[in-house]
Structures are given as structure tokens and as C-alpha cells.
Amino acid sequence: MSSVFQDAIANLLSPIGDLLKDPAVSEIMINGPHQIFVEKKGLVYRVPNKFADDESLMASMRAVAQSVGRVIDSDNPRLDARLPDGSRIAVVIPPMAKAGTTVAIRKFSEEKLGLKDLINFGSLSPDGARFLDCCMYLGRNTLVSGGTGSGKTTMLNVLGGRMPKNQRLLVIEDAAELQIKAEHVVSFETRKGNPERGIKAVSIRDLMESALRLRPDRIIVGEVRGPEALDLLNAMGTGHDGSMGTVHANSPVDACTRLETLCLMGETKIPPDAIRRMVGSALQLIVQCTRYHDGGRRTSHISEVLGVDEHGRYVVRDIFRWMQTGKDPETGKFIGEMVATGYVPSFFDEFVANKLPFPKANFKPPEWAMPLLKKAA
Numbered sequence: 001m002s003s004v005f006q007d008a009i010a011n012l013l014s015p016i017g018d019l020l021k022d023p024a025v026s027e028i029m030i031n032g033p034h035q036i037f038v039e040k041k042g043l044v045y046r047v048p049n050k051f052a053d054d055e056s057l058m059a060s061m062r063a064v065a066q067s068v069g070r071v072i073d074s075d076n077p078r079l080d081a082r083l084p085d086g087s088r089i090a091v092v093i094p095p096m097a098k099a100g101t102t103v104a105i106r107k108f109s110e111e112k113l114g115l116k117d118l119i120n121f122g123s124l125s126p127d128g129a130r131f132l133d134c135c136m137y138l139g140r141n142t143l144v145s146g147g148t149g150s151g152k153t154t155m156l157n158v159l160g161g162r163m164p165k166n167q168r169l170l171v172i173e174d175a176a177e178l179q180i181k182a183e184h185v186v187s188f189e190t191r192k193g194n195p196e197r198g199i200k201a202v203s204i205r206d207l208m209e210s211a212l213r214l215r216p217d218r219i220i221v222g223e224v225r226g227p228e229a230l231d232l233l234n235a236m237g238t239g240h241d242g243s244m245g246t247v248h249a250n251s252p253v254d255a256c257t258r259l260e261t262l263c264l265m266g267e268t269k270i271p272p273d274a275i276r277r278m279v280g281s282a283l284q285l286i287v288q289c290t291r292y293h294d295g296g297r298r299t300s301h302i303s304e305v306l307g308v309d310e311h312g313r314y315v316v317r318d319i320f321r322w323m324q325t326g327k328d329p330e331t332g333k334f335i336g337e338m339v340a341t342g343y344v345p346s347f348f349d350e351f352v353a354n355k356l357p358f359p360k361a362n363f364k365p366p367e368w369a370m371p372l373l374k375k376a377a
């Protein structure tokens with residue numbers, strides 16, 4: 001992109017220039033020209049920044065779209081794109097957007113969070129983190145589940161960085177966000193089609209097909225939201241142990257159901273109950289990310305998927321859970337921690353066989369958490 005063009009965009013975006021530059025701002029939300037909110041440290045605040053009017057906001061969005069080779073106009077009233085700096089932008093324009101041009105920018109941060117950060121933020125306990133580390137080493141098939149903006153991609157990125165160095169990882173995403181720190185990573189990104197310009201779309205499914213021919217040890221799908229779910233399950237069940245993905249769901253059991261629904265979105269001839277059994281047997285671990293009401297993003301569950309019972313219900317057991325014990329009266333922040341539930345995962349013998357530094361005693365919950373866990377069960 002020419003710098004003249006870049007200057008033009010910077011100029012058009014000048015009403016939010018300070019927010020774009022401020023590293024403490026992780027997200028910018030624009031609801032029409034006069035109402036702008038930001039997220040800082042997990043909390044959302046209104047800021048005084050304003051665009052002059054909807055026309056100038058529209059003009060800047062048109063320029064942003066153009067800079068990434070896309071168009072936003074009455075025929076294409078929605079835009080989902082990644083900016084050259086890696087930030088993600090989503091735009092919807094009137095009349096679909098009632099309050100005026102609506103924009104959300106998820107800023108790209110150079111400093112990716114690591115396992116240590118997640119522990120420091122209280123999102124994972126040291127034991128929970130060590131346990132996940134062992135699971136990555138052993139190649140558990142893992143689904144990271146959570147709501148919008150709950151920290152799924154961050155978690156997947158962290159877990160991807162904990163895989164054994166000698167393995168070949170194939171990463172497939174809609175918009176390249178993951179930056180997995182590993183030696184042998186191959187990344188693929190999908191392409192949106194544009195029939196007018198003769199550009200054919202390349203879907204996650206297409207890339208998945210190629211990926212399987214490219215000798216992957218493990219496959220990572222950034223966000224599973226379509227029939228590629230079935231390909232991921234197949235990969236998990238056919239020797240690509242330790243494959244992973246994220247899915248939009250609110251609990252570990254929900255995550256299994258969601259994956260099943262996504263599999264059925266494709267033109268598959270496999271009957272639903274067979275798909276359910278496939279999900280139950282291919283998936284092994286679910287890491288549930290939750291954004292709590294105090295703005296905190298925490299790993300609320302680390303659970304094992306054991307299969308499907310005789311009534312066709314998923315059997316999922318929690319290994320670790322985040323338990324709230326109180327609330328700071330001054331900051332409103334929740335107080336609590338991640339504790340073991342007492343359930344010892346079915347694959348613990350592999351920990352022993354591989355001499356992993358994680359004793360069985362770590363699965364025992366602390367005394368204080370017993371009544372809470374009982375209540376939550």
C-alpha cells in the first residue's frame with residue numbers, strides 16, 4: 001500500500017487516532033458517528049471521540065475497505081476484514097445499522113499473551129496451566145470453547161505454542177490471527193470469493209483437504225464455524241492426535257453439541273447419532289473460556305470428554321473449574337481461583353508412563369472448595 005494512501009486513511013481515521021495508538025485500548029466500538037466506546041483491561045468505557053457526521057465515518061470506512069481490496073457500499077453493506085497491521089475490523093452500514101455506520105476494531109497486539117500471562121491474570125491456576133501443558137505434550141484432541149471475545153483465540157495461540165517442537169503444525173484460519181510460537185508451523189488463510197472479478201473463494205474445508213495431504217502431525221483450525229467441523233473430527237480420529245480448534249459455545253457440553261451441529265451443516269450422509277458418537281470419541285479435552293460480568297476473562301472449565309452414554313448424552317467430566325469466592329467491594333472484581341475438582345482424567349496413566357511432572361495429588365481440590373464444587377455439580 002502506498003504511503004500516500006496510508007496517510008489518507010490515517011487522516012480519515014484521525015477522530016480515533018489516539019485510540020488506535022493507545023496500547024491500553026484493545027477494542028474500539030463505533031455506534032454511529034457520535035458514540036464511541038473502547039475496551040481497556042476487559043472493561044468497556046464510553047469515550048468523547050466523535051466523527052463529524054455519518055458521511056465522514058462512511059468515507060473512512062470506504063477507504064479502509066479499499067485499502068484491503070474490498071468494497072463497502074449499498075450492495076455490500078457489511079465488511080469483515082483484517083487491516084495491514086493485523087487488527088480485525090467489522091463494519092455494517094445503514095440502513096441495516098440503525099444508529100449509523102457501526103464499526104468494531106479488535107486491535108492487534110504485538111505482545112501475544114503466554115501461559116505465564118494467563119496465570120498472572122488469574123485466568124488459569126499454575127496447576128491448570130501445567131496440566132494443559134502435559135495434555136499438549138501428549139497430543140490430546142482439544143476444543144477451546146467460549147463466547148464472543150472470551151479469549152478463545154488467545155488460548156488456542158498459547159496452547160499451540162506448547163506443542164512438542166519436532167511436530168509439524170498446520171494452521172488454518174479465516175483471518176490469520178494466530179501466531180503460534182513453534183519451529184515447524186505452516187499457516188493457511190481462506191479467501192473470500194468475488195465473482196465479478198473472477199476470484200474463487202477458498203474455504204476452510206478446501207484448505208483442510210490440502211492440509212491433510214501435506215503431512216501434518218497436528219491440525220489447528222482457528223475458528224470452527226461450518227461443515228469443516230467434520231473434517232477436523234476426521235483428522236482427530238485418523239492419527240492427527242493433538243489437533244485443535246475453537247468453537248462458539250457456553251459450556252463444555254454445549255461445545256460438543258455445537259460441533260455436532262456444525263458437522264451436520266455439510267452435505268453428509270452420516271446419520272446424526274453416528275456424528276454424535278464421532279464427536280464423543282474424537283474429542284478428548286475442552287478448555288472453556290468465559291468472560292465474567294466483572295470484565296475478567298477466565299478459563300472456567302478444563303474438562304474431559306469421555307464419550308456418549310446409552311441415552312445419547314455426552315459424558316463430560318470437569319477436571320478443573322474456576323470458583324468464585326467473593327467480590328472486591330471497591331473494584332467490583334470477582335475473587336476466586338481455579339481448583340481441581342477431584343476427578344482424575346481417564347488418561348492419567350499416560351502421565352505416569354511418560355514421567356510427566358504432574359502427580360495425582362494435583363487433582364485433589366482444596367478443602368475450602370469442596371462445598372462450592374458440590375453445589376456447582
Ligand SMILES: Nc1ncnc2c1ncn2[C@@H]1O[C@H](COP(=O)(O)OP(=O)(O)OP(=O)(O)O)[C@@H](O)[C@H]1O
Nearest residue numbers: 026118121123147148149150151152153154155297
Ligand atoms: N485471560 C485473559 N485475560 C485478559 N485478557 C484476555 C485474556 N484472554 C484474552 N484476552 C484479551 O481479550 C481480547 C479477546 O480475546 P480473543 O481474541 O482471544 O477472544 P475470542 O474469544 O477469540 O474472540 P472472538 O469471539 O471475537 O473470536 C483480546 O484483546 C485479548 O488480548
Ligand SMILES: [Mg+2]
Nearest residue numbers: 152153154223
Ligand atoms: Mg477468536
